[in-house]
Amino acid sequence: MVTVILLVRAQADVLPDDRADLFYSKYSGGGMDITGESVLVRKKVTEDFALEGSYFIDNVSGASIDVLSQASQIKDERKQKTLTAQFVHDKTTYSATYIDSVERDYKSNTTSFSLTQDMFGDLTTLNLGFARTRDAVGENNGTALVPVISWLGHADSRSYTLGLSQILTKNWITGATLEVITDDGYLANPYRSIRYLDPGSPKGYSLASQVYPDTRTSTSIEGRAKYYLPYRAAITGTYRYFTDTWGIVGNTYELDYTHPLGNIWIFEGRVRYYKQNHATFYSDLFPYADSQNFMARDQDLAASENTTIGAKVTYAFLPDGWKFFKRGTATLDVSRIAFHYLDFTDIKDFGVPDYQPGEEPLYHFNAMVYQLYLSVFF
Amino acid sequence: MQRSTANFLRRCALLCVAISATAFAADSSGPAPEFTLTALSGQQGALSQYKGQVVMVNFWATWCGPCQQEMPLLDQMYKKYKPAGFTLIGVNVDKEAPAVKELLARKPVSFPVLLDPANAVSKAYHVDEMPSSVIIDRKGEIRYVHRGYKPGDENEYQDRIRQLIRE
Amino acid sequence: MIDLLLSGCGGIQPWVKPYERDRLADPIMAWDRDAISSAYLDHIRETREGARGATGGAGGGCGCN
Numbered sequence: 001m002v003t004v005i006l007l008v009r010a011q012a013d014v015l016p017d018d019r020a021d022l023f024y025s026k027y028s029g030g031g032m033d034i035t036g037e038s039v040l041v042r043k044k045v046t047e048d049f050a051l052e053g054s055y056f057i058d059n060v061s062g063a064s065i066d067v068l069s070q071a072s073q074i075k076d077e078r079k080q081k082t083l084t085a086q087f088v089h090d091k092t093t094y095s096a097t098y099i100d101s102v103e104r105d106y107k108s109n110t111t112s113f114s115l116t117q118d119m120f121g122d123l124t125t126l127n128l129g130f131a132r133t134r135d136a137v138g139e140n141n142g143t144a145l146v147p148v149i150s151w152l153g154h155a156d157s158r159s160y161t162l163g164l165s166q167i168l169t170k171n172w173i174t175g176a177t178l179e180v181i182t183d184d185g186y187l188a189n190p191y192r193s194i195r196y197l198d199p200g201s202p203k204g205y206s207l208a209s210q211v212y213p214d215t216r217t218s219t220s221i222e223g224r225a226k227y228y229l230p231y232r233a234a235i236t237g238t239y240r241y242f243t244d245t246w247g248i249v250g251n252t253y254e255l256d257y258t259h260p261l262g263n264i265w266i267f268e269g270r271v272r273y274y275k276q277n278h279a280t281f282y283s284d285l286f287p288y289a290d291s292q293n294f295m296a297r298d299q300d301l302a303a304s305e306n307t308t309i310g311a312k313v314t315y316a317f318l319p320d321g322w323k324f325f326k327r328g329t330a331t332l333d334v335s336r337i338a339f340h341y342l343d344f345t346d347i348k349d350f351g352v353p354d355y356q357p358g359e360e361p362l363y364h365f366n367a368m369v370y371q372l373y374l375s376v377f378f
Numbered sequence: 379m380q381r382s383t384a385n386f387l388r389r390c391a392l393l394c395v396a397i398s399a400t401a402f403a404a405d406s407s408g409p410a411p412e413f414t415l416t417a418l419s420g421q422q423g424a425l426s427q428y429k430g431q432v433v434m435v436n437f438w439a440t441w442c443g444p445c446q447q448e449m450p451l452l453d454q455m456y457k458k459y460k461p462a463g464f465t466l467i468g469v470n471v472d473k474e475a476p477a478v479k480e481l482l483a484r485k486p487v488s489f490p491v492l493l494d495p496a497n498a499v500s501k502a503y504h505v506d507e508m509p510s511s512v513i514i515d516r517k518g519e520i521r522y523v524h525r526g527y528k529p530g531d532e533n534e535y536q537d538r539i540r541q542l543i544r545e
Numbered sequence: 546m547i548d549l550l551l552s553g554c555g556g557i558q559p560w561v562k563p564y565e566r567d568r569l570a571d572p573i574m575a576w577d578r579d580a581i582s583s584a585y586l587d588h589i590r591e592t593r594e595g596a597r598g599a600t601g602g603a604g605g606g607c608g609c610n
Contacts, residue, residue: 013610121559125604165604173605179598220599228568242596250596441570471564500564508563526610
């Protein structure tokens with residue numbers, strides 16, 4: 001039901017500091033409550049070689065709007081393990097990562113490789129990456145307490161990334177990334193259904209299974225720039241353009257502002273706006289059963305927009321180190337995301353006789369995301 | 379007309395290859411540029427003070443990780459070879475002195491540290507990597523330039539210094 | 546190879562010298578200070594938006610070594 005978190009970080013020349021992080025997260029919105037805990041440890045084995053491992057547990061409870069309008073509550077747990085190996089030689093960093101994610105009705109593993117090369121007096125950095133993901137998609141036909149899983153199919157995904165970073169001046173750094181992803185196999189969310197107009201049915205519509213294409217290719221280009229403000233602060237602007245073979249075009253705009261206070265505090269604020277149109281085979285209400293070859297009513301494929309406002313505070317409780325610790329920080333990050341759907345209706349709360357099928361109000365909800373983490377560098 | 383253009387291009391290509399081949403060797407020889415800089419204490423320090431000794435000029439900054447890593451090792455090396463006629467000058471390239479003062483208060487070194495906030499000396503020495511160490515012989519000639527620092531490099535420094543001390 | 550060509554021919558030298566990178570080396574100028582947090586936020590977006598990919602950057606920093 002869910003995809004995998006990919007930790008892709010790249011730096012050439014010198015390996016980053018050793019570190020250990022303890023991470024707590026909470027997502028609350030749209031009827032869902034998801035809490036997560038994670039541990040990450042990174043250690044240089046030799047000056048040129050480092051290993052990083054992390055373990056992440058997500059606890060999902062509640063039910064998203066589709067499940068609310070159709071069936072039972074969800075209660076599930078997802079466990080993800082990640083292992084990365086990094087090797088530095090001269091101006092090149094090589095990375096290999098393996099990610100394994102398991103939940104009752106979804107299994108996923110990803111293998112990825114990347115190469116980062118510093119060039120031209122370390123002003124230019126080139127990054128190349130390749131990742132391969134294999135998923136097993138299942139459906140729980142039982143209940144949260146007594147699950148009955150049927151495995152529906154597999155999905156295979158390949159991603160190719162090309163990134164370039166360029167230092168323009170002492171104060172400016174810019175970057176661009178291009179990523180092409182191709183998927184094939186079972187690409188639908190089994191818990192979501194389409195609906196079609198059915199005058200004979202009590203609600204005025206009937207539900208049916210989604211029918212998805214078994215391939216998808218997407219291209220994403222992101223451009224970013226970061227500027228050092230003279231009084232010691234940083235401002236970042238990011239724009240991403242997304243397009244795929246399902247007809248979705250998505251635009252993302254983000255602005256970040258980072259303001260430190262001495263060596264102890266860092267304050268950060270962010271604003272992000274995202275808008276997309278719907279996939280060609282998406283519809284909130286199909287005119288009759290089997291009206292198209294491909295049909296979807298998954299809210300991820302609907303025309304929508306969302307706005308995020310976030311703030312983050314980092315406090316260095318060990319600014320200059322202690323014994324073998326170089327630095328220790330504690331961070332609290334709070335975001336509020338307002339989701340608005342432009343052609344996906346709220347059929348959980350609204351229906352006949354007040355609203356005829358297709359006339360229900362559009363769905364919208366707010367989500368709060370909290371993150372608290374402790375990081376120590378050694 | 380066409381032939382001279384072709385010749386010109388061929389000569390340019392050869393020249394380019396020659397230039398690129400020598401670019402890395404350019405700074406590894408020749409007389410060491412003279413300089414006079416101020417230390418944190420306010421005292422002046424000049425390279426010419428140390429003529430007759432083997433000198434290692436180490437360019438470093440408070441914001442450079444590998445620079446921090448090699449400092450204690452440079453300090454050890456300085457104490458070890460000083461009696462034999464060796465000196466180490468730390469040239470700091472930070473734009474502002476307070477961070478340097480604070481770092482040296484926490485992690486002091488015994489070799490002289492001079493400040494180059496205008497980066498004139500860094501430019502004169504064609505510093506193209508941080509950290510950089512330039513080893514100068516007793517006659518004031520640059521003999522070796524080491525770019526960057528990785529643990530184990532201090533052995534190379536010591537080999538070169540011993541070699542020059544024996545001369 | 547590229548940097549050999551650029552510095553050898555045409556005379557374009559890296560215009561930001563290594564000793565001028567103090568601001569770029571400042572942690573606030575890192576593309577991604579907290580990778581675990583960005584990965585988490587990216588994941589939240591990817592599971593709710595149609596778009597995916599191309600997030601994250603490399604490069605910058607002190608350029609040491």
